[in-house]
Amino acid sequence: MLRKKSGLSQEQLAEQLNVSRQAISKWESGTSIPESDKLIAISQYFNVTLDHLMKEDSDGNLQPASTDGSHGLSQKMIAGIVLCVAGIIGLILWGLISIFHPTVSAQISESSMINIDGNGMLLIACVVAIIIGAVVLLNGRK
Structure with a gap:
């Protein structure tokens, strides 16, 4: 969500994080999760907290938090x-x-x-x- 909101392609983000485009694709599809050093790099690149990146959805799957800037109570x-x-x-x-x-x-x-x-x-x-x-x-x- 952050990548798309920023107008970046998977390839552009992959270059910034020193990973392959396929790695970005796997992270976004949920078939793999970035290693901790890559999570830190993503949080720094998009200027968000790790907590923001690692919110869970209702099924217990890790999902990026909403990017609308809302925090606290729903x-x-x-x-x-x-x-x-x-x-x-x-x-x-x-x-x-x-x-x-x-x-x-x-x-x-x-x-x-x-x-x-x-x-x-x-x-x-x-x-x-x-x-x-x-x-x-x-x-x-x-």
Whole structure:
């Protein structure tokens, strides 16, 4: 990905690293992995860390990291965290409202058109948000 983004041919990169074009082709196809000294040379040439070069994909295969410059949490992990936190905050607020403002809790209960009262619907929505957030977080870690 770095080679293509830089507009280099396999032959041009091979010359820079003192390897054959076939070696570059094997590295890119995943049939072989560069030796440590070549990995260091690649990281220096493209000005990236070894960690950036050696990220694993979801199948456990070594893959170059994305070259979009993003680091840290993925969008899926952020969405999962937001859902979990929103669900937890909802549960806390629902509990506080139920304790300190029972009339508001009663209004929520009466506002539901379903047999489950409004409090039950709010509770279900919060728990579902936490579960969905946890699932997204777990999938984002893979």
